[in-house]
Each structure stands twice: as structure tokens, then as C-alpha cells.
Amino acid sequence: MHDILNRPATEPQTGSSIDVETLDFCYGSSQALKGINVEIPANGVTAFIGPSGCGKSTLLRCINRMNDEIPGTRITRGGIRINGVDIYDKSVDVVKLRRDVGMVFQKSNPFPRSIYENVAYGLRLRGESNKAVLDQAVQEALQASALWDEVKDRLQESALGLSGGQQQRLCIARTIAVKPLVVLMDEPCSALDPIATAKVEELVWNLKEDYTFIIVTHSMAQASRVSDKTAFFYMGELVEFDTTSKIFSNPTHKKTEDYISGRFG
Numbered sequence: 001m002h003d004i005l006n007r008p009a010t011e012p013q014t015g016s017s018i019d020v021e022t023l024d025f026c027y028g029s030s031q032a033l034k035g036i037n038v039e040i041p042a043n044g045v046t047a048f049i050g051p052s053g054c055g056k057s058t059l060l061r062c063i064n065r066m067n068d069e070i071p072g073t074r075i076t077r078g079g080i081r082i083n084g085v086d087i088y089d090k091s092v093d094v095v096k097l098r099r100d101v102g103m104v105f106q107k108s109n110p111f112p113r114s115i116y117e118n119v120a121y122g123l124r125l126r127g128e129s130n131k132a133v134l135d136q137a138v139q140e141a142l143q144a145s146a147l148w149d150e151v152k153d154r155l156q157e158s159a160l161g162l163s164g165g166q167q168q169r170l171c172i173a174r175t176i177a178v179k180p181l182v183v184l185m186d187e188p189c190s191a192l193d194p195i196a197t198a199k200v201e202e203l204v205w206n207l208k209e210d211y212t213f214i215i216v217t218h219s220m221a222q223a224s225r226v227s228d229k230t231a232f233f234y235m236g237e238l239v240e241f242d243t244t245s246k247i248f249s250n251p252t253h254k255k256t257e258d259y260i261s262g263r264f265g
């Protein structure tokens, strides 16, 4: 079992707190994040909101080091700790980190394989080949993702035959099958209709006892429905971070108020 993030020995696993400390991040010479300081608590949902280009996705991708894949990017100051572990320390195995910090993308991206194999994928990659173990893990992940009843009789059919909303829930099942501690979601519902969106939001809500979720969203309604905490970003800076109820009812900063009331962005 992977333990780079001080994974608790108990079952069920619980999520992890994330400390972003005075983080500056650049794409080449262009600075996209400026002095970000935020402590994201374990086991709950935090929403990242803000106008296009303010740095939400960049920060999200820093949390599982996805930005490492983009040439010319670098952190010029500060860092990120998950459960107290500096995730940019050179001893950290990035592949293992991304297992503990899973990601769900804007556009669902199931592999062109069966529903079963999509969910079993990460476990197989980890070397699991026992059919009973895989069967159980696949069932549990699909149940947790509220998809089991819809697919239990067609597990061997192609995942590409599912609807868009089902595919997105399948991607969530694939992510949680390997029992990550943190789940990063980058506008996971932007391609979904309201019913599929409600299902994804409900499953996030139901899973938040076990995982730490961060969701980037352009929907103020979604942020207020699904998150416990909200971070508002503007031009690469974190303007305000607070409980979602406070941000949406009585924000401290005028910029936050202007944004949530639709005056810009």
C-alpha cells in the first residue's frame, strides 16, 4: 500500500488536509499564482471559484503535480503539504502521489474498454490480479458512485456506450477505486445536463466523509449546493477563503461580492 502522504492505518480511510503555503507559480515568465496561502481541511468539499484565467485550474493541478508535465512551468516560491508531507520534495514519487490525489476532468474520459475494466484499471496497474478482490472493488466503487444499479448487468459492455453523465460517474468510480485521499475535480459537470449534474453533486456530497474533494466550478449555484468551503480567486491571487455560507451570504471583500452577484466574470 502507498503511504507517501502519511495515510492513516485505519479503515475506512479518511481524506487529507492540504496546506498551500505562499505559493508562486509561473508558466515561463508569466506568473499565474501569486502568494497563495490556504489550508484546505480534510473530509469535505472545497470549491474554487473566480473569473476565467484567475488560476483555479493551475492551483488544482499543482496539488497533484500535473503541471510538472507542462514544460517551462515552475514553482518560484512556497509549496504544498498534504498531511504535512511536502509533495514537491524530491523523495516524492509522483506516480504514487497521483494515486493518492486523484483527478476528474471536465470532459469525461473513459477508456475504450469495458465498464468493469475502466474501474479495475488502477487496481490492475497496482498489480492486483485476484478476480474476487477486483470484483469486490469494482462493485464498491460503482456503488459509491451511484452507478451500480444502472450498469450491474452490463459490466462487460463498452464504457463508451454510457451516457455522458454515466461516463462522468464512471470516471469518478475509476478514481475512487484506488482509494485516493484527495479527489480533484475540474469543472466535472460543465458538459452535463441538470439531472446528471445533480447525480454527480449528490455522490460528491455522499462521499465527502471519506475523501477531501476540491471542485473547480463556474456555477455559483453548484458551489453553494455542494461545498463546505469556498475559495475565491482573482488574477492569480486568493481573495477570500471561508465557509461557503459566509462567502455567499456575507463576503468580506467587495470583489467577492461583485463576482458572486454576477457583476463581473
Ligand SMILES: Nc1ncnc2c1ncn2[C@@H]1O[C@H](COP(=O)(O)OP(=O)(O)OP(=O)(O)O)[C@@H](O)[C@H]1O
Binding pocket: 027, 030, 032, 050, 051, 052, 053, 054, 055, 056, 057, 058, 059, 070
Ligand atoms: N499551459 C499553459 N501555458 C501557459 N499559460 C497557461 C497555461 N495554462 C494556463 N495558463 C495561464 O495561466 C492563467 C491561469 O489559468 P487557469 O487555467 O489556471 O485559470 P482558470 O481560473 O482555471 O480559468 P478557466 O476558468 O477559464 O478554466 C491564465 O492567464 C492562463 O492563460
